[in-house]
Amino acid sequence: NAGVTQTPKFQVLKTGQSMTLQCAQDMNHNSMYWYRQDPGMGLRLIYYSASEGTTDKGEVPNGYNVSRLNKREFSLRLESAAPSQTSVYFCASSVTGTGAYEQYFGPGTRLTVT
Amino acid sequence: DQQVKQNSPSLSVQEGRISILNCDYTNSMFDYFLWYKKYPAEGPTFLISISSIKDKNEDGRFTVFLNKSAKHLSLHIVPSQPGDSAVYFCAASEYGGSQGNLIFGKGTKLSVKP
Numbered sequence: 001n002a003g004v005t006q007t008p009k010f011q012v013l014k015t016g017q018s019m020t021l022q023c024a025q026d027m028n029h030n031s032m033y034w035y036r037q038d039p040g041m042g043l044r045l046i047y048y049s050a051s052e053g054t055t056d057k058g059e060v061p062n063g064y065n066v067s068r069l070n071k072r073e074f075s076l077r078l079e080s081a082a083p084s085q086t087s088v089y090f091c092a093s094s095v096t097g098t099g100a101y102e103q104y105f106g107p108g109t110r111l112t113v114t
Numbered sequence: 115d116q117q118v119k120q121n122s123p124s125l126s127v128q129e130g131r132i133s134i135l136n137c138d139y140t141n142s143m144f145d146y147f148l149w150y151k152k153y154p155a156e157g158p159t160f161l162i163s164i165s166s167i168k169d170k171n172e173d174g175r176f177t178v179f180l181n182k183s184a185k186h187l188s189l190h191i192v193p194s195q196p197g198d199s200a201v202y203f204c205a206a207s208e209y210g211g212s213q214g215n216l217i218f219g220k221g222t223k224l225s226v227k228p
Contacts, residue, residue, distance in 0.1 A: 033215070042221055043158070043218040044218075090158070102148065105157030108157050
């Protein structure tokens with residue numbers, strides 16, 4: 001099992017450009033999440049998907065959109081990148097509804113917006 | 115306002131001694147708490163958790179203590195090893211909350227010196 005995979009690992013964008021961060025999990029988890037981590041900050045939730053076909057905003061959703069393509073895949077899109085979106089982005093997945101709240105994280109995408 | 119606080123940004127401990135990482139929370143509805151460990155350039159990995167119905171959970175060298183009245187939890191690592199050097203995040207979840215969403219603290223960087 002690969003667990004949670006993310007592509008790309010690194011990306012540099014110019015202000016105004018768009019891009020999609022890809023995430024896939026092979027653990028048959030129903031819930032998936034996108035976080036960002038900034039220096040001196042914890043992980044902040046951008047969007048999550050409780051199950052296939054549903055998505056909801058987290059703490060910091062502005063400037064992002066998401067798509068839950070199927071049970072395995074959850075993508076994060078930046079339509080018009082801004083320097084404030086320079087961050088490390090983590091995707092995670094979990095089984096919910098069983099009382100187990102452990103989330104399993106991917107290796108991250110380091111994004112720089114110039 | 116931060117709901118989960120890790121007030122010590124860093125901690126340095128000698129190999130073989132005990133490491134104690136602290137976490138405070140403000141939301142009395144949190145009922146499940148987790149610790150994650152993060153190495154540079156990797157995603158966070160789940161370490162140990164505790165339900166609010168318990169006051170202690172142990173897994174090998176790692177023990178988490180929960181004091182609900184003080185809204186405080188701590189992670190004890192005994193004995194500390196150089197490989198434990200990482201950033202440790204405390205996280206909390208609210209039962210029946212938004213699909214198991216986690217609220218993270220800002221992290222404590224642990225350095226274990228040989």
